[in-house]
Amino acid sequence: MPIYASASYWVLETQTTGYALGLNQAGLLAHCYWGVRLPFIKDYPPPPDPQAWASFDDAAHQTPEEYPGYAGMRYGEPCLKATFADGVRDVVLRFVAAEVADDATPELRIHLRDAAYPFRVTLHYRLHEDYDLIERWAVIANDGDTPISVERIWSAQWHLPPGDDYRLSHLTGRWVDEMHLRREPLVHGCKVLESRRLHTSHQHNPWFALDRGDANEDNGAVWFGVLAWSGNWKLAAEVADFAAARVSIGINDWDFAWRLNPGETFSAPSSYAGYTTAGFGGASRRLHDFIRDRMLPHGHSIHKVLYNSWEATLFDVDVASQIELAELAAAMGVELFVMDDGWFHGRNDDTSGLGDWRPDERKFPQGLTPLIERVNALGMEFGLWIEPEMVNPNSELYRAHPDWVIHFPTRDRTTARNQLILNIARPDVQAYLIEQIDRLLTTHNIAFIKWDMNRAVSEAGWPEAPGDPRELWVRYVQGLYHIWGTLRTRHPHVIWQSCSGGGGRADLGILCLADQIWVSDNTEPTTRLAIQEGFSQVFPANTMEAWVTDLGWADLPLAFRFHVSMCGALGIGGDLLRWSAERHAEAAHWVAVYKAIRPIIQFGDLYRLRSPHTHPFSAIQFVSKDRTEGVLFAFRTYLRSPATLPPLYLRGLDPAARYEVEGIDGVRSGQAWMSVGLRLDLSDFQSTMRRIWLV
Ligand code: GLA
Numbered sequence: 001m002p003i004y005a006s007a008s009y010w011v012l013e014t015q016t017t018g019y020a021l022g023l024n025q026a027g028l029l030a031h032c033y034w035g036v037r038l039p040f041i042k043d044y045p046p047p048p049d050p051q052a053w054a055s056f057d058d059a060a061h062q063t064p065e066e067y068p069g070y071a072g073m074r075y076g077e078p079c080l081k082a083t084f085a086d087g088v089r090d091v092v093l094r095f096v097a098a099e100v101a102d103d104a105t106p107e108l109r110i111h112l113r114d115a116a117y118p119f120r121v122t123l124h125y126r127l128h129e130d131y132d133l134i135e136r137w138a139v140i141a142n143d144g145d146t147p148i149s150v151e152r153i154w155s156a157q158w159h160l161p162p163g164d165d166y167r168l169s170h171l172t173g174r175w176v177d178e179m180h181l182r183r184e185p186l187v188h189g190c191k192v193l194e195s196r197r198l199h200t201s202h203q204h205n206p207w208f209a210l211d212r213g214d215a216n217e218d219n220g221a222v223w224f225g226v227l228a229w230s231g232n233w234k235l236a237a238e239v240a241d242f243a244a245a246r247v248s249i250g251i252n253d254w255d256f257a258w259r260l261n262p263g264e265t266f267s268a269p270s271s272y273a274g275y276t277t278a279g280f281g282g283a284s285r286r287l288h289d290f291i292r293d294r295m296l297p298h299g300h301s302i303h304k305v306l307y308n309s310w311e312a313t314l315f316d317v318d319v320a321s322q323i324e325l326a327e328l329a330a331a332m333g334v335e336l337f338v339m340d341d342g343w344f345h346g347r348n349d350d351t352s353g354l355g356d357w358r359p360d361e362r363k364f365p366q367g368l369t370p371l372i373e374r375v376n377a378l379g380m381e382f383g384l385w386i387e388p389e390m391v392n393p394n395s396e397l398y399r400a401h402p403d404w405v406i407h408f409p410t411r412d413r414t415t416a417r418n419q420l421i422l423n424i425a426r427p428d429v430q431a432y433l434i435e436q437i438d439r440l441l442t443t444h445n446i447a448f449i450k451w452d453m454n455r456a457v458s459e460a461g462w463p464e465a466p467g468d469p470r471e472l473w474v475r476y477v478q479g480l481y482h483i484w485g486t487l488r489t490r491h492p493h494v495i496w497q498s499c500s501g502g503g504g505r506a507d508l509g510i511l512c513l514a515d516q517i518w519v520s521d522n523t524e525p526t527t528r529l530a531i532q533e534g535f536s537q538v539f540p541a542n543t544m545e546a547w548v549t550d551l552g553w554a555d556l557p558l559a560f561r562f563h564v565s566m567c568g569a570l571g572i573g574g575d576l577l578r579w580s581a582e583r584h585a586e587a588a589h590w591v592a593v594y595k596a597i598r599p600i601i602q603f604g605d606l607y608r609l610r611s612p613h614t615h616p617f618s619a620i621q622f623v624s625k626d627r628t629e630g631v632l633f634a635f636r637t638y639l640r641s642p643a644t645l646p647p648l649y650l651r652g653l654d655p656a657a658r659y660e661v662e663g664i665d666g667v668r669s670g671q672a673w674m675s676v677g678l679r680l681d682l683s684d685f686q687s688t689m690r691r692i693w694l695v
Pocket of ligand 1: 310340341385452454499500501502518520521
């Protein structure tokens with residue numbers, strides 16, 4: 001049984017993990033265990049009953065509470081902080097009841113209530129057994145007749161076994177340099193990762209992995225988790241007294257406030273976390289499978305090879321230029337032609353047009369249909385770029401509704417890329433955008449939309465806010481989900497891509513709406529290797545749109561460029577008019593090869609064999625779920641000569657089955673390929689792709 005429940009003790013079991021919580025003698029809901037699944041329920045430890053530490057810390061401070069309120073002598077990070085109408089700022093949570101819903105995804109709900117005020121908290125624990133993941137979120141309710149001002153509501157506090165020897169893995173970056181994997185000791189104190197930018201951000205990603213410093217890609221205990229939220233978020237990884245170790249995660253409380261009116265509820269977004277002894281690779285594969293199977297709208301549809309005209313034509317699009325590119329793309333085997341920025345009313349550069357979502361009359365005198373029809377006649381689907389959340393001051397929309405942007409009335413409105421942010425917390429702005437984009441999708445044969453967001457916030461004001469203006473941070477994201485969700489429901493066949501100047505909006509919240517992420521505006525392949533490695537910690541390869549472009553053209557063979565992009569959902573973004581006939585022919589070859597192997601890449605298991613972050617010679621391998629075939633990619637950038645390339649040890653094969661690896665003599669057992677390994681010969685800036693077959 002996945003959930004064991006008594007009156008005061010609960011055990012949540014997934015395929016290989018166990019998680020236990022219970023009421024201690026003081027009545028606090030305490031964390032008891034999170035790790036490998038134990039044979040008997042009685043094996044799980046009882047709720048801890050720590051002692052006070054002299055007069056400076058009471059027992060509650062020492063208790064690993066599942067969801068601490070800010071109350072009493074607690075000095076660690078609380079999950080909930082609120083002020084009642086009478087000014088009391090102490091949230092004393094008491095257990096009321098628990099229930100188990102034993103559905104396909106079993107769920108434990110624990111109801112807590114404030115000791116004195118009509119303020120309820122429900123903690124949700126949903127089990128995704130096959131993925132070894134637990135989903136947690138909290139819902140608060142005001143049952144009284146005065147408002148409650150909420151200053152923090154996090155989704156979960158994840159407790160680890162006590163220890164001050166943990167290592168934290170996380171992702172950092174900036175625009176054109178996203179998703180760099182960092183591993184660092186988690187020392188005493190609190191390490192905070194966050195976004196204050198309104199979107200998930202290029203700087204940090206709401207993902208963590210903790211190990212004891214000894215895990216590697218294949219082995220070792222790893223606790224890992226994410227937050228499914230596309231706005232301001234915060235992660236606090238703490239090591240406190242007596243080596244208490246925990247990670248709290250949720251909506252960022254920085255500049256946050258929420259007025260919870262009588263009768264209202266508020267739901268925090270979900271945090272998903274898991275434990276594995278299969279190292280960082282095992283942690284990633286659990287997330288990949290879960291995202292593919294349970295989150296993505298079209299997680300099991302093959303992504304088409306696309307061409308995007310942005311780097312070729314920039315804003316200079318029109319029917320003739322796009323058709324010229326489309327014809328070349330189709331001849332290469334491209335299946336989806338995407339027109340990027342520049343197509344809509346008044347958009348000649350980045351100073352104007354955003355907000356006016358109708359085809360530019362000068363560039364497209366007969367609208368988009370002639371282009372779309374030609375693209376379709378060439379056997380391709382058609383896709384389009386939009387940036388709905390933004391407006392240029394030089395646009396009809398802004399001239400009509402200058403009050404629709406995020407702003408403070410007495411402050412300058414800071415533009416970035418000449419644009420301001422529409423306040424999509426407002427229902428009237430939501431309705432406008434839904435209407436505009438719905439019209440585009442209804443009147444055109446559009447199969448794919450790239451949804452961009454090209455700036456971070458400034459002057460985060462909302463003058464006509466109905467509640468606390470600081471609710472903007474959350475209501476904006478709710479508005480985003482509402483607009484996108486409505487459009488998705490009305491146009492379920494459309495594949496959406498989440499882009500925010502590259503990878504600024506990559507998270508599990510957006511992946512319930514978008515099938516893909518544009519990982520980075522940096523398409524230079526050698527840099528991209530490390531960006532892709534970071535991305536793969538969390539996200540499966542089918543969500544990773546990767547283009548072959550002209551960036552860094554002189555240095556790298558076309559095969560290298562293709563191999564890098566073939567590790568995700570392949571796209572092409574180069575200026576095809578400048579490509580030679582030989583280049584077109586070679587590109588067509590790689591597109592055909594990719595089509596043959598893409599089910600393994602998009603739906604298979606991903607193994608990082610050697611990190612491009614730390615090695616100039618790196619490798620990644622994909623294996624089909626039934627382990628009958630695989631594909632290996634290896635890349636060498638620059639290595640001082642003479643250099644000997646180390647062997648690569650394949651992964652994920654059936655040890656007893658016999659396999660062949662393309663270009664290497666002999667049939668060997670899966671075990672041999674994994675234990676003896678294989679050697680490749682590559683010179684600088686060379687790459688190789690080898691298929692692997694069961695024989
Ligand atoms: C952003 C995107 C690019 C491109 C441009 C268009 O930078 O990340 O891929 O779409 O906008 O303006």
